[in-house]
Amino acid sequence: MTVALRPGISACPACNAAPAAEALAEVEMDGQLALSLPSIHCAACIATVEDELSKVEGVHEARVNLTLKRVTVEAAPDVTAEQLIGVLGRVGYEAHELDAGMLRATATDKAGRDLLMRLAVAGFAAMNVMLLSIAVWSGAEGATRDMFHWISAFITLPTIAFSAQPFFVNAWAALRHGRLNMDVPISLAIGLAVVTSLWETWLSGHHAYFDAAIALTFFLLAGRYLDHRTRAIARSAAEELAALEVPRATRIVDGVEEQVPLAELAVGDTILVRPGGRMPVDGKIVEGTSELDRSLLTGETLPVFAAQGTVVSAGEVNLTGPLKIRATAVGKDSSLHQLADLVAIAESGRSRYTSLADSAAKLYAPGVHILSALAFVGWYIYAGDLRVALNIAAAVLIITCPCALGLAVPAVTTAASGRLFKKGMLIKHETALERLAQVDTVVFDKTGTLTEGLPELSNPTRHTDDVMRVALALAESSSHPLSQALARAVRDRGLQPAHVTDIREVPGYGTEGRLNGVRVRLGRADWVGAGDKVQETSAWLSLGDGTTHRFVFSDALREGAEEAVRALKSAGHRVLLMSGDATGAVEAMADRLGIEYWMAEARPEDKAARIAALKADGAHVLMVGDGLNDTAALAAADVSISPATALDAARVASDIVLLGKDLSTLAEAITTAQKATQRIRENFRIATVYNILAVPLAIAGLATPLIAALAMSTSSITVSLNALRLR
């Protein structure tokens, strides 16, 4: 299977002859790069991208995958992703580097291929057996009928052994734990049908159910494959998000900078983090001053001053000056991963959810088995013939086959997930839709979820134009988010910068310069000499005349946040706001959006505990959050959503990932989920009606293999068509 595991076209065709050599080549070949191409869409794009990349020296092969919007490049080890991104940028395609190691798992969807193979074999066998069965139904007699039955048995037995394996394995796993799932009646129906048919064939009987057994396997595998494919697409998109994250850090060894993968960092390494960069590890600052944005970890929007000796944790963003940190915990030990325990505890509560299919199976499986056993006993007493009784019991099991039930859920979830995917939502978990449909309480995180995490000047009219002009001159020379927001706001008023000279940025404090020979400063309150500290995010400007001016910032609302909250409230859901940010900021946000219940300065445990309390009161909670401080809450809620900008840990903990920036699809998603669940219940009802009609025939001994085949296919087709109505 090594051949199937290799992504793309081999750079070394000769290797294909020898698997051992190929495995070796894979280790040596370091030059495989993967780039994400979000804007690619047409046949011409494929040709342009492949041509341009092939022209780069050292590139052996470039292959575009349009479905995944991705290009895989086989190249010499000295070709870098930046180089290729530059080449593509010149011809007008935006490209991002993907971590090839992360993608390996999705590129080789082994389980999907395995299912497809079983489905193909079952389909092939079903067609052949059906052809032979039609001859029997149309009146083949005596030796011909026996021969056709034997050929059917010859095709069916190995096929069932191979194709129906997933059902047998699942059924056995459930029985061993003393539970019943849908696979138990399926396995029993297939098994009993094959055994009685063999016996009948042996005795030259009239009826053999080989066609039913194999068609049952085929239909059910089709359902399984649909189900798997929907989730595989969502998973691969989610993994692509993870692969987009910067996997490298700058390590300083003996004064020389080098780029290394995160996995190679060790405790005690000195790491350089440039302004705008995210801390790759936990550590202590050994050199430099700056400000840190901790909002992803704590939800706090106020930037924190950092200097030598300050302890930093992985995930924080460095804002102004370059920092050198000494690593104290890396990888799994870093604080990013320590919340994992909290998440695991919270998640154990969720795994108790029983899916609709499983609860249907719980009702259905014992009923069918009892019915079939009763038919067996009844006929044995009435006719006194073991063979007749066993035949009837098998017919009952086949007629009541959960074929339509097996399709009922996957067909609907496939349709609904596809619909939500088009709106930018990735459904990661199989039962997420059902859980989403039950939601009556929605809990939002503030920073990064309801807001974009981008500051916005909230008091632009309080200052005179002269003050604003000086502020603009100072703000423009800094890359600090507050400075940039300030510069943007002043420019929007159409003002030009004042003539300020000798501007320099003091990392961690602010910017200073000279206006007409007098020193002016823009930055932290204590640095400019403004004295009093306030809760709100603000920057201060001190002028030469000794006056200080305050600029207040608030977080810009995320697109669609207001609509989402309004739509959720009008749909009758209770909306809550929970944030780790300061009380003032949270209260202001709650007022602005009209959210009545809010909670500020909440620690991660508080959030999870509050959600647990809500659940204990009988509420079904949807948590929407993005930060590390939300992960435990995300896992504790009945169902959770995180935006694509969230930390990897938060995305992993949530069931649904929001790809676009817009939040307004939230309410619609809940409606779609409710419709989908309704459709699933409808499908169960349709399947039950078919059973109620056909079971009396089977018990009366009137069910021929022809009737069984008809009942099975019509119910499956009706259920699939009903699912498609969702679009």
Added chain:
Amino acid sequence: MNVIVYLIPIALVLGGLGLLAFVFTVKSKQYDDPEGNARRILSDQWDDHPKP
């Protein structure tokens, strides 16, 4: 009706060939990029000679 002695094996072998061909297409990843393949066939880039 003796002809079915030949016809049935022939039908099974032909069907089996089809199955093997399908297994080959799955193993050689021909279902990995359905959208891309649908577009590639419209391009006339390699119409005169195969891709080197």
